[in-house]
Amino acid sequence: MINVVALAGLAILAAILAVMLRRYHAEYGMILSLAAGAVILLALLSSLSPALEEARSLLQAAALPGESLVILFKALGVCWLAQFAADSCRDAGEGALASKIELAGKTAVLLITLPLFGQVAEVAAQLAGA
Numbered sequence: 001m002i003n004v005v006a007l008a009g010l011a012i013l014a015a016i017l018a019v020m021l022r023r024y025h026a027e028y029g030m031i032l033s034l035a036a037g038a039v040i041l042l043a044l045l046s047s048l049s050p051a052l053e054e055a056r057s058l059l060q061a062a063a064l065p066g067e068s069l070v071i072l073f074k075a076l077g078v079c080w081l082a083q084f085a086a087d088s089c090r091d092a093g094e095g096a097l098a099s100k101i102e103l104a105g106k107t108a109v110l111l112i113t114l115p116l117f118g119q120v121a122e123v124a125a126q127l128a129g130a
Contacts, residue, residue: 007040033091041084071116075109082108 014036022029052073059069082105089098 003043007043010036011040030092034088037084037088041080044080068116068119071113075112078105078108078112081105 014032018029018033018036020029021032052069055069055072082101086098086101086105089095089101
């Protein structure tokens, strides 16, 4: 289970310390922000196993292939990674670079999920022919 209160407290504490550090050493403030973000991301990832099991059982109940779950979680991972990288770039004052990372993440998600679009098209064709 995710302890949102602890993660929020960590984020607020890291933000306050980063702001204080940036006054004297901007690079240390950035490192602290990145480290806190990585710790929060790792805490979220470590608590994903119950969600994975629930998604797996839902896919089995719906008689969907197991690779659909893999595709969905790959896409989710790309979204999280792209968002984390883009937010870090924005914190560093690189808004244009953050936008490029977001575009790359969206493109990667599209490419990853193409097999799912094919499966949906097949089901739609079967339903239209029936």
